[in-house]
Amino acid sequence: xxxxxxxxxxxxxxxxxxxxxxxxxxxxxxxxxxxxxxxxxxxxxxxxxxxxxxxxxxxxxxxxxxxxxxxxxxxxxxxxxxxxxxxxxxxxxxxxxxxxxxxxxxxxxxxxxxxxxxxxxxxxxxxxxxxxxxxxxxxxxxxxxxxxxxxxxxxxxxxxxxxxxxxxxxxxxxxxxxxxxxxxxxxxxxxxxxxxxxxxxxxxxxxxxxxxxx
Amino acid sequence: xxxxxxxxxxxxxxxxxxxxxxxxxxxxxxxxxxxxxxxxxxxxxxxxxxxxxxxxxxxxxxxxxxxxxxxxxxxxxxxxxxxxxxxxxxxxxxxxxxxxxxxxxxxxxxxxxxxxxxxxxxxxxxxxxxxxxxxxxxxxxxxxxxxxxxxxxxxxxxxxxxxxxxxxxxxxxxxxxxxxxxxxxxxxxxxxxxxxxxxxxxxxxxxxxxxxxxxxxxxxxxxxxxxxxxxxxxxxxxxxxxxxxxxxx
Numbered sequence: 486x487x488x489x490x491x492x493x494x495x496x497x498x499x500x501x502x503x504x505x506x507x508x509x510x511x512x513x514x515x516x517x518x519x520x521x522x523x524x525x526x527x528x529x530x531x532x533x534x535x536x537x538x539x540x541x542x543x544x545x546x547x548x549x550x551x552x553x554x555x556x557x558x559x560x561x562x563x564x565x566x567x568x569x570x571x572x573x574x575x576x577x578x579x580x581x582x583x584x585x586x587x588x589x590x591x592x593x594x595x596x597x598x599x600x601x602x603x604x605x606x607x608x609x610x611x612x613x614x615x616x617x618x619x620x621x622x623x624x625x626x627x628x629x630x631x632x633x634x635x636x637x638x639x640x641x642x643x644x645x646x647x648x649x650x651x652x653x654x655x656x657x658x659x660x661x662x663x664x665x666x667x668x669x670x671x672x673x674x675x676x677x678x679x680x681x682x683x684x685x686x687x688x689x690x691x692x693x694x695x696x697x698x699x
Numbered sequence: 700x701x702x703x704x705x706x707x708x709x710x711x712x713x714x715x716x717x718x719x720x721x722x723x724x725x726x727x728x729x730x731x732x733x734x735x736x737x738x739x740x741x742x743x744x745x746x747x748x749x750x751x752x753x754x755x756x757x758x759x760x761x762x763x764x765x766x767x768x769x770x771x772x773x774x775x776x777x778x779x780x781x782x783x784x785x786x787x788x789x790x791x792x793x794x795x796x797x798x799x800x801x802x803x804x805x806x807x808x809x810x811x812x813x814x815x816x817x818x819x820x821x822x823x824x825x826x827x828x829x830x831x832x833x834x835x836x837x838x839x840x841x842x843x844x845x846x847x848x849x850x851x852x853x854x855x856x857x858x859x860x861x862x863x864x865x866x867x868x869x870x871x872x873x874x875x876x877x878x879x880x881x882x883x884x885x886x887x888x889x890x891x892x893x894x895x896x897x898x899x900x901x902x903x904x905x906x907x908x909x910x911x912x913x914x915x916x917x918x919x920x921x922x923x924x925x926x927x928x929x930x931x932x933x934x935x936x937x938x939x940x941x942x943x944x945x946x947x948x
Contacts, residue, residue, distance in 0.1 A: 520866045520867070560717065571724075574732045578732035581742075581743065
């Protein structure tokens with residue numbers, strides 16, 4: 486690694502696998518359940534969180550020596566809320582159509598426990614560059630799981646991917662539907678997202694026994 | 700030694716400064732972006748109305764508006780007149796598309812007379828259509844739409860949108876597969892009584908071949924949003940019935 490020291494690189498790569506915010510730390514579950522019914526929404530949400538967590542971590546890290554410890558959670562909340570509102574306003578003014586697509590996500594970002602979690606656990610004790618890497622790494626780890634869950638839920642629930650009918654047309658009975666395949670409507674509901682996340686956790690822990698707690 | 704940042708006085712000053720800084724930053728951002736956002740919203744309303752009229756750039760599966768820079772020209776071209784119905788009075792008003800349906804609904808609730816905007820235009824084939832705005836509640840927040848009907852109140856186009864319905868479920872009311880189903884549906888029964896259109900679960904007609912059953916197929920997992928669509932069509936479009944009755948005479 487020429488660009489990043491080994492320690493810095495692990496900030497980026499750890500959250501992708503053995504310290505994944507969703508499957509290991511079990512944070513950010515709420516939004517992972519809510520918006521993964523389709524792949525596109527998962528991707529958009531991942532990018533939004535990547536931006537807010539990257540920038541937010543840097544802001545908190547720069548302020549870490551002047552934030553009063555008694556109200557640090559409130560300060561973090563104000564920073565993330567202000568960031569989200571600024572992004573929302575800028576999008577509405579200059580990229581209106583994109584802001585329509587994001588609609589509900591913008592609000593959901595604030596409620597994402599991963600963001601507050603990283604502010605609290607990392608940015609308050611580390612410099613801006615490392616905090617930035619940590620933010621990007623964790624947001625990517627979150628995004629990977631979101632996209633995996635979104636992929637399976639959209640494919641099995643609606644028979645589409647990014648809106649394209651990859652399995653044929655369920656009403657005209659073409660493709661897979663011609664031989665009696667049916668979409669599983671249950672995949673579209675939040676409980677199935679939890680089960681898919683559970684399956685990912687299972688696979689991950691059975692591959693790496695070190696992750697199993699007593 | 701106590702940390703400087705642990706003192707109550709420091710905490711208090713920090714909180715005050717933070718609120719002032721963040722508050723003015725956001726207020727400043729808001730006033731800078733406000734005019735741009737208003738313009739965007741006005742263009743969007745024009746695009747919505749044009750969409751319901753069938754003036755759009757739809758490809759095979761996705762819904763696309765006419766582009767923002769062409770919206771005003773197309774709007775002037777295809778929307779021939781905008782009228783406001785207020786009780787028995789019908790007046791022309793070329794800013795009718797800016798009437799806030801939410802405010803009008805609130806006015807009607809508190810005993811006032813609701814102004815009903817109606818946009819008269821033509822589709823690509825030159826047929827005269829009437830577009831009415833509707834607004835209601837979904838699962839999480841507001842839902843609204845524009846319905847284009849002909850003089851017999853047969854739907855010729857529909858556009859729905861929402862503020863915060865669940866992506867992949869309720870949010871799909873703005874997808875082609877849902878909106879297109881409304882095309883050709885009758886709002887009236889054969890006897891001419893207003894029945895609206897119900898977004899129905901367990902529908903026997905998922906391909907929507909029967910256009911006079913006053914039903915379209917619901918979206919799985921979006922029951923409450925679908926019920927909201929049903930309710931806003933029934934409630935808001937019914938108000939236009941007297942106008943259409945007069946039109947037929």
